Amino acid sequence: MTTDTALPEKLQSIVDLFRSAPKPLRLQALLEYSKKLPPLPDKYAEHPEFMQPVPECASPFFLVTEPKGDGVEMFFKVPEEAPTVRGYAGILAEGLSGASREEILNIPDQFYMDMGLSELITPMRLRGMGAILMRLKNEVRQGDTAQN
Template sequence: MPEMPSKLAEIVDEFASAPRDVVLEMLLEYSDAVPPLPADQPGREGMEQVVECQTPFFLRAEVTPQGRVRTLFDCPPEAPTTRAFAGILAEGLAGASPEQVLAVPDDLYQRMGLAQAISPLRVRGGTAVLARLKRQVREQLT
């Protein structure tokens, strides 16, 4: 059975063991970790909107010919919590195989302890982001 990528597991452990007052600072750091869209991505074309997010959030997961998942995220800088979800996934899933992405637990953000630090609405948005990524990967495998 595949496991989630080790880098993402490390991030989960860091958040889970951090004091509550530090969690928000850590989230802000990850909001800066979202890579810009690459030159071959014309804006939001071909990206899926995550309507559960309070702010405009778009994503795309691509399974490359090398068997790795490439993630693309687009969300405004004035939405740091939502951007943090993208930053965590971008960093934690970098170089991951489709099987590793699909092995990420659906309750990832609860495991990180974020349910105690941010609103349930934001946790729901982050959970929807992960669900969409996994669905897109699954669709490309079939």
């Protein structure tokens, strides 16, 4: 289990919601987050080559971050045909909105295991979720390096 203090407040609220929900509601909530994933801005929709792939993910998954104050703005490209992975991207987008770069870098690598998702999705998809978070952290680190 992760410690509650390691997660940004919004993300902790989402983790708590999933953790306390019965199994069927967890899957439904994950699917709802897939619908909440914001659309890509035109600059990335028209130029996906600017996004970083996450090849460890079974579904085609791309991400990019942009500095925003002391945090980052993040964008994800995930096909609608991959609703569970898209739902995870929606959770990250909402849960990390407004988080500082330091808060993102301090998120436990397997925080999503506290959400009870291992009962809902395959181990391969769970590994993909871990890879997505690692790529996101790498993007944040690279942004920090580029700013210095």
